[in-house]
Amino acid sequence: MDSSQATTMYPWKEIIPRMEEIRAEATDQFIAAWKNAQSRRTHDFTWHETMGYVIVKRDDAARRIVLSPRGPELLKEMGLVFDPGSVSTHPQDPGAADWDIAAAGPAAEAAETRWRPAHARFALRCEPPYLRAFSLEHLALQTTQCLRERRRILKSRLDPDEMLLSISQFPLLGTGTYIDHQGAPNGPLLRSQLLPDICLNSQPPFTLEIGGIVDRRGVVPYTGVPVFRDTNTVWPFVDEDLPADPYKGGILTQSCESNRDSACVMGSSTVATATPSAAAAPADLSANGLPSNAPWDALLNSQPPPPSRPLLLEPPSNKNCVLLDSPLFGIGSGGVLRVTLCAADLDEARSLHDQLAPISAIMAALTAATPIVKGHLVNRDCYWDVQCSTVDDRSAQERGIVPLTTAKGTLLKSRYGSIDMYLGPDETRADPAFRRVYNDCHFTYDKQSFWKMKEDHGIDSLLALHVSRLFVRDIHYASENMLSTGDTSSAMSGQEHFKRFLGCSRQNICLYPPNKCTSSGWEVEFMSLEAQLTDAENAAFITFIVLLSRVIISYRLNLYLPISLMDQNMARSQKVNAAGEQLFFFRRDVFGGRDGKSNGSGRISKRANLTPSRNTRPTSAGAERGTRGMNCSGVYAKAEYVELSVDEILNGSEAFGVTGILNIIFTYLNTMRLEYDVEQALRRQLLLVKRRASGKLCTLATWMRNFVRTHPEYQNDSVVSQSINYDMLRAMNDIEEGRVAAPELLG
Numbered sequence: 149m150d151s152s153q154a155t156t157m158y159p160w161k162e163i164i165p166r167m168e169e170i171r172a173e174a175t176d177q178f179i180a181a182w183k184n185a186q187s188r189r190t191h192d193f194t195w196h197e198t199m200g201y202v203i204v205k206r207d208d209a210a211r212r213i214v215l216s217p218r219g220p221e222l223l224k225e226m227g228l229v230f231d232p233g234s235v236s237t238h239p240q241d242p243g244a245a246d247w248d249i250a251a252a253g254p255a256a257e258a259a260e261t262r263w264r265p266a267h268a269r270f271a272l273r274c275e276p277p278y279l280r281a282f283s284l285e286h287l288a289l290q291t292t293q294c295l296r297e298r299r300r301i302l303k304s305r306l307d308p309d310e311m312l313l314s315i316s317q318f319p320l321l322g323t324g325t326y327i328d329h330q331g332a333p334n335g336p337l338l339r340s341q342l343l344p345d346i347c348l349n350s351q352p353p354f355t356l357e358i359g360g361i362v363d364r365r366g367v368v369p370y371t372g373v374p375v376f377r378d379t380n381t382v383w384p385f386v387d388e389d390l391p392a393d394p395y396k397g398g399i400l401t402q403s404c405e406s407n408r409d410s411a412c413v414m415g416s417s418t419v420a421t422a423t424p425s426a427a428a429a430p431a432d433l434s435a436n437g438l439p440s441n442a443p444w445d446a447l448l449n450s451q452p453p454p455p456s457r458p459l460l461l462e463p464p465s466n467k468n469c470v471l472l473d474s475p476l477f478g479i480g481s482g483g484v485l486r487v488t489l490c491a492a493d494l495d496e497a498r499s500l501h502d503q504l505a506p507i508s509a510i511m512a513a514l515t516a517a518t519p520i521v522k523g524h525l526v527n528r529d530c531y532w533d534v535q536c537s538t539v540d541d542r543s544a545q546e547r548g549i550v551p552l553t554t555a556k557g558t559l560l561k562s563r564y565g566s567i568d569m570y571l572g573p574d575e576t577r578a579d580p581a582f583r584r585v586y587n588d589c590h591f592t593y594d595k596q597s598f599w600k601m602k603e604d605h606g607i608d609s610l611l612a613l614h615v616s617r618l619f620v621r622d623i624h625y626a627s628e629n630m631l632s633t634g635d636t637s638s639a640m641s642g643q644e645h646f647k648r649f650l651g652c653s654r655q656n657i658c659l660y661p662p663n664k665c666t667s668s669g670w671e672v673e674f675m676s677l678e679a680q681l682t683d684a685e686n687a688a689f690i691t692f693i694v695l696l697s698r699v700i701i702s703y704r705l706n707l708y709l710p711i712s713l714m715d716q717n718m719a720r721s722q723k724v725n726a727a728g729e730q731l732f733f734f735r736r737d738v739f740g741g742r743d744g745k746s747n748g749s750g751r752i753s754k755r756a757n758l759t760p761s762r763n764t765r766p767t768s769a770g771a772e773r774g775t776r777g778m779n780c781s782g783v784y785a786k787a788e789y790v791e792l793s794v795d796e797i798l799n800g801s802e803a804f805g806v807t808g809i810l811n812i813i814f815t816y817l818n819t820m821r822l823e824y825d826v827e828q829a830l831r832r833q834l835l836l837v838k839r840r841a842s843g844k845l846c847t848l849a850t851w852m853r854n855f856v857r858t859h860p861e862y863q864n865d866s867v868v869s870q871s872i873n874y875d876m877l878r879a880m881n882d883i884e885e886g887r888v889a890a891p892e893l894l895g
Contacts, residue, residue, distance in 0.1 A: 181643060188493075188662070195487065203272070204216055205311075208309075213870075215321070217346055219270055258300075267476060271480060291690055313881065316517045340474035369539070371534060373522075385469070389471060472521070478531075486674060488672070488674075494574070497670035502707075511676055515689060520853075574608050629644065683884075699816050736787055737805065738807065738812070790806075798841040845894070
């Protein structure tokens with residue numbers, strides 16, 4: 149696109165005077181989308197995936213691999229025309245295609261891939277050109293091939309010394325020499341002491357979003373990631389790269405599951421809040437679903453009521469943590485794997501949103517792929533909490549550090565994190581499985597938009613609360629069209645305002661209104677998967693999520709947990725080898741509760757975490773802990789929620805009377821009368837998930853950690869050197885290309 153015709157973009161500081169106007173327009177746009185969808189049903193279920201890749205450059209003579217900032221150059225070679233003012237691209241409806249998508253095959257589909265830039269110059273994103281129709285044959289026989297063809301197309305554009313990896317984070321980002329043409333840090337765009345501006349895509353949406361996060365917070369958000377303590381690790385460990393400052397960020401604590409704001413804890417684990425202003429309110433749900441002044445009916449009393457005065461927390465310590473100082477460490481700088489499900493209508497979308505949320509922590513643990521941060525082994529395997537912390541744009545008032553004067557209220561979490569609430573059913577359509585006590589955590593919402601949606605337009609209270617909580621945050625930039633006083637930005641002509649707010653608040657499960665441009669229906673995006681090394685792995689987890697969504701709707705599964713328990717699960721999923729050693733709260737009977745009665749006592753049965761040896765994992769956690777059978781009269785037979793291993797949740801457990809999600813999916817497949825080759829291909833994909841859950845296959849995080857700790861140059865000091873990183877990434881590339889076998893990872 150000619151730069152002279154490019155859309156003018158305005159940064160956060162310049163749009164502050166118009167922010168309330170933008171909020172009002174965004175509210176109107178959602179109301180319009182909701183009304184337009186009332187009489188509209190998308191009969192065919194569709195879906196699509198979003199993949200992300202990292203480009204690296206190797207120097208074999210120096211045994212060094214660095215990032216390659218050629219992402220924008222590659223996209224230009226492939227003919228991408230990027231409009232900075234456009235809302236993010238979206239696959240078209242299959243009916244809009246002028247060719248037979250199903251018959252075209254993986255190569256033809258991959259050739260039409262929609263490539264797009266990421267925040268980092270060394271990362272790329274892509275989506276299929278059209279929404280995928282639900283076809284078990286396509287899932288079984290074409291998903292992996294489509295991903296392979298797509299990767300092949302991009303790799304054909306690389307230089308001979310470049311490699312393409314689907315990894316969540318480059319292991320050495322922020323330390324030593326880690327990007328080609330690195331340059332000096334402290335540039336005007338990133339304002340980072342660790343990252344030079346060459347790391348950042350120079351397009352306005354990316355520079356303005358990064359700048360908006362920093363400007364809105366008032367300082368660069370610090371994030372501390374606990375270091376893994378090995379035998380020779382200097383202890384206490386001190387990261388000398390950055391100074392610790394009580395107003396500059398949060399330390400990720402190793403035991404943070406009791407804190408709602410676990411990604412941004414500052415020293416003390418006490419939640420600091422303040423009395424919100426009149427423009428916003430802490431959400432409490434009364435019996436009729438309306439916000440009230442009464443405390444939430446918290447099932448577990450896990451969240452104390454907010455204190456009436458702000459608390460100044462203890463300053464963070466940089467001891468025993470690797471420190472990060474830029475939002476780019478968490479947004480658009482690594483590979484991604486997301487699955488978007490296009491529901492038949494809003495009711496189905498609400499059900500998928502709620503039922504998929506409790507499984508998100510399980511999948512985060514199962515796809516864990518980030519044990520190395522800034523050149524150090526860290527004491528966690530997932531990147532979720534790190535990402536949430538690095539993009540935290542809350543001001544000191546919103547974090548409860550200073551009294552509220554201008555902010556809408558105190559916000560208990562970053563703009564990225566787990567969901568605040570379940571949507572439940574529409575008030576006119578009762579669902580006995582949903583109980584309001586499941587929404588047992590505090591959050592702040594925008595009162596003006598809430599009452600406008602509910603009282604003026606009849607949107608039910610739960611959906612209105614869900615949407616209005618978006619508007620307590622600011623967007624970080626706006627296009628010229630958004631600030632126009634004409635009709636071009638009216639609620640009926642687009643959704644740009646509302647989608648900007650959606651982009652500023654990402655949860656483990658996201659709900660999107662129907663896309664007017666593509667005729668798609670209500671969408672639910674599954675966000676907690678980490679990108680896997682190979683296309684076969686990514687395809688397996690895509691298949692699992694798509695099939696699980698169909699099973700949820702077909703069998704009306706009940707996976708509801710209190711939000712507080714789901715948050716604890718998300719915290720546990722980050723830990724080292726969580727897939728093998730952690731226990732997660734889960735419903736004992738996923739078929740019960742639909743009659744309006746509890747399928748158990750409502751109590752929670754707690755068990756001690758698994759404690760296997762360093763290199764082994766139990767194959768039957770329930771049996772190893774000596775529990776009684778499912779016919780016993782103990783607490784497990786009566787409990788509504790029990791603590792289960794990933795193996796027990798997915799593969800089932802007789803000891804606890806748990807069917808197992810994978811067993812339910814296999815039962816579903818048995819009813820579909822599939823062709824033999826299709827059924828076998830699906831079972832092979834699900835077998836990878838099954839074996840990883842059972843411990844027969846390890847996660848990529850475990851593989852990487854073991855590679856480093858057994859490398860002959862490793863000094864048992866938690867440090868990942870350039871040469872170790874070189875050997876590891878070369879080995880990972882060889883595994884992805886099929887030149888080296890990795891039976892412990894792939895079977």
